[in-house]
Amino acid sequence: xxxxxxxxxxxxxxxxxxxxxxxGVLSVKGNKVLHIDRNDHYGGEAASVNxxxxxxxxxxxxxxxxPWKKYGRAxxxxxxxxxxxxxxxxxxxxxLVSTDVTKYIEFKQVAGSYVQQGSGAxxxxxxxxxxxxxxxxxxxxxxxxxxxMKSFIEWVGTFSRTDSASHKGLNLNTCTMKDVYDKFGLxxxxxxxxxxxxxxxxxxxxxxxxxxxxxxxERIRLYGNSVSRYGKSPYIYPLYGLGELPQGFARxxxxxxxxxxxxTNIDEVLYEGNKAVGIKATMQDKGxxxxxxxxTKCKKILADPSYFPGKAQVxxxxxxxxxxxxxxxxxxxxxxxxxxxxxxxxxGRKHDIYIAVxxxxxxxxxxxxxxxxxxxxxxxxxxxxxxxxxxxxxxxxIEEKFMGPPIPLxxxxxxxxxxxxxxxxxxxxxxxxxxxxxDVRDIYRRAEGQDLxxxxxxxxxxxxxxE
Amino acid sequence: MASRGPAGSRVGNSxxxxxxxxxxxxxxxxxxxxxxxxxxxxxxxYRESTIGAAFLTQTISLDDNTxxxxxxxxxxxxxRYKSLAPMYYRNANCAVVVYDITQAVSTSGRLxxxxxxxxxxxxxxxxDKAKQWVKELQRQAxxxxxxxxxxxxxxxxxEQPDKRAIxxxxxxxxxxxxxLLFFETSAKTAENVRELFTSIAKKLPLDQAGPRNPRxxxxxxxELRPDTPGTQAGGPCSC
Numbered sequence: 001x002x003x004x005x006x007x008x009x010x011x012x013x014x015x016x017x018x019x020x021x022x023x024g025v026l027s028v029k030g031n032k033v034l035h036i037d038r039n040d041h042y043g044g045e046a047a048s049v050n051x052x053x054x055x056x057x058x059x060x061x062x063x064x065x066x067p068w069k070k071y072g073r074a075x076x077x078x079x080x081x082x083x084x085x086x087x088x089x090x091x092x093x094x095x096l097v098s099t100d101v102t103k104y105i106e107f108k109q110v111a112g113s114y115v116q117q118g119s120g121a122x123x124x125x126x127x128x129x130x131x132x133x134x135x136x137x138x139x140x141x142x143x144x145x146x147x148x149m150k151s152f153i154e155w156v157g158t159f160s161r162t163d164s165a166s167h168k169g170l171n172l173n174t175c176t177m178k179d180v181y182d183k184f185g186l187x188x189x190x191x192x193x194x195x196x197x198x199x200x201x202x203x204x205x206x207x208x209x210x211x212x213x214x215x216x217x218e219r220i221r222l223y224g225n226s227v228s229r230y231g232k233s234p235y236i237y238p239l240y241g242l243g244e245l246p247q248g249f250a251r252x253x254x255x256x257x258x259x260x261x262x263x264t265n266i267d268e269v270l271y272e273g274n275k276a277v278g279i280k281a282t283m284q285d286k287g288x289x290x291x292x293x294x295x296t297k298c299k300k301i302l303a304d305p306s307y308f309p310g311k312a313q314v315x316x317x318x319x320x321x322x323x324x325x326x327x328x329x330x331x332x333x334x335x336x337x338x339x340x341x342x343x344x345x346x347x348g349r350k351h352d353i354y355i356a357v358x359x360x361x362x363x364x365x366x367x368x369x370x371x372x373x374x375x376x377x378x379x380x381x382x383x384x385x386x387x388x389x390x391x392x393x394x395x396x397x398i399e400e401k402f403m404g405p406p407i408p409l410x411x412x413x414x415x416x417x418x419x420x421x422x423x424x425x426x427x428x429x430x431x432x433x434x435x436x437x438x439d440v441r442d443i444y445r446r447a448e449g450q451d452l453x454x455x456x457x458x459x460x461x462x463x464x465x466x467e
Numbered sequence: 468m469a470s471r472g473p474a475g476s477r478v479g480n481s482x483x484x485x486x487x488x489x490x491x492x493x494x495x496x497x498x499x500x501x502x503x504x505x506x507x508x509x510x511x512x513y514r515e516s517t518i519g520a521a522f523l524t525q526t527i528s529l530d531d532n533t534x535x536x537x538x539x540x541x542x543x544x545x546x547r548y549k550s551l552a553p554m555y556y557r558n559a560n561c562a563v564v565v566y567d568i569t570q571a572v573s574t575s576g577r578l579x580x581x582x583x584x585x586x587x588x589x590x591x592x593x594x595d596k597a598k599q600w601v602k603e604l605q606r607q608a609x610x611x612x613x614x615x616x617x618x619x620x621x622x623x624x625x626e627q628p629d630k631r632a633i634x635x636x637x638x639x640x641x642x643x644x645x646x647l648l649f650f651e652t653s654a655k656t657a658e659n660v661r662e663l664f665t666s667i668a669k670k671l672p673l674d675q676a677g678p679r680n681p682r683x684x685x686x687x688x689x690e691l692r693p694d695t696p697g698t699q700a701g702g703p704c705s706c
Contacts, residue, residue, distance in 0.1 A: 105554075236689055236691075247552035251554065260550035
């Protein structure tokens, strides 16, 4: 076996998506990377697991039972731990294309994006309109409101931050999104689905924040561009589940010389003064052989927050329930996959409830099954099941439900420049990976002292190439 | 970007099919060298551990009407600490498991096989590692994957017969028992390299269309390209 090198430019702890993207990018840029995970699989919190592993993780069965057996071959299941989709025109898609990781992963559209109006027995589910034409056909609005919505969407398409002629007489540096909505005379229900199902805000805080209207408009535009890219919804999803994403970027890193070690515990981080300068670690051997202990130096450490709990703080609690269904989501035209957003105002909450559905069309489960993940941010310290109840109501009959305690969301206490330890954030409650790629860029800036440019990343690197 | 066209097609009498082939085996047995010989007809004695050559393609014409394209995945070194991802094995149609016929005890994998060494003779160690990889393939890959066993570095033995550590008959017997194709190869002299891939090509199910991606086969996958809104059309929707 090759010996561990005496020194690496970067040692990375955890093979979640954030860490693997960074590992891949840093390797392509010529850094010598050692990438370690304490688990025996890739993905950390962003892994996809089979149904046996899921049952064992949640332990919701009696001793001696093997409830996963009635769901066919365990390995036909790839169940995400994080309920997210990729925006078709989002930054993760851009990074995947720039790095050619698309060679290893195939994607499929998510079939529809839906929003709930009303609650309880009166709740209705409708498709989120993505362009002016769909707005006119939408059941979400009355006839006059449709026209107002159409002119709003058309304006969003022509809006330019720098061209004040496109600002409709508003001072966008100081006005709020409420002012913009008022300008178009949009009704409360319309504002609700624009803000929550198109701009994908999880709370209503954005409405009264001064000067942020251009951000909101860009989020709506990202939604619209993402829909128009493939046609049905703004989202795409990798076949075999989200766990393919970290694996793909890990492979990219390995191709450019990155060294991968799973099943490896970090025994000690070595410091000189305040700065981390190396690690001691032990690779376990599944075959029962002697563990391999090693020490190596490094210039910096990148890690997910679980490796440095003392250097991270909790910013919120995510509630999540993974549900196995044997039918599609009601009100979604029997789609094989969908996102359904229940805006907070419709069910008397402060945070939206999200439902993400995928199925055998994405090779994540056997035919006839659907995996629905219901999630939101916790607003109470108990009764978490009740907080998700409006989501469960949408699912109809549920075959299995996996719901653990609230999941703490971490972010680093410091930037990392003082101790050479650069820590990522947890995967948040948003429905997509835009905040994950923001975090990738932020960590890259902190660790490398410059902005990450992914366009043309692989150009000029000297590799044996395809064909 | 790799060709993502139809994985299998038939025009008139001619057939074209594309298959994913994965390489397995310990470090330094010559996995990449075999591929480099097959794809580029090159050899480099001082080749470093695999960097960069992780995705190559090569076509073979079986006859005037039949072309097979291999999409070859190299381990990119992730086998070194047993960290190959499930993605690597996913939908592989065929595999080449490589061992070094001159290595009684491979220089790599010193931890993995200590126990094995006590049970079997030292002479068998290199082949035993190949057997482990075959087991791993049977655990992780498609049931009907076609596996070829390749004993590499035949040139060293041709020059100096006493360098041989694994007898041809032993490997052959194992391959027959396990249902594997078997060749002794030399990436250096090219001996049996083309034969190895040709025999795999002949065994592949050419008539089952869409071998490369039985997973998505026309069910509406999308191809990711740089953002040019409006130019992409998704496939037909199944819902």
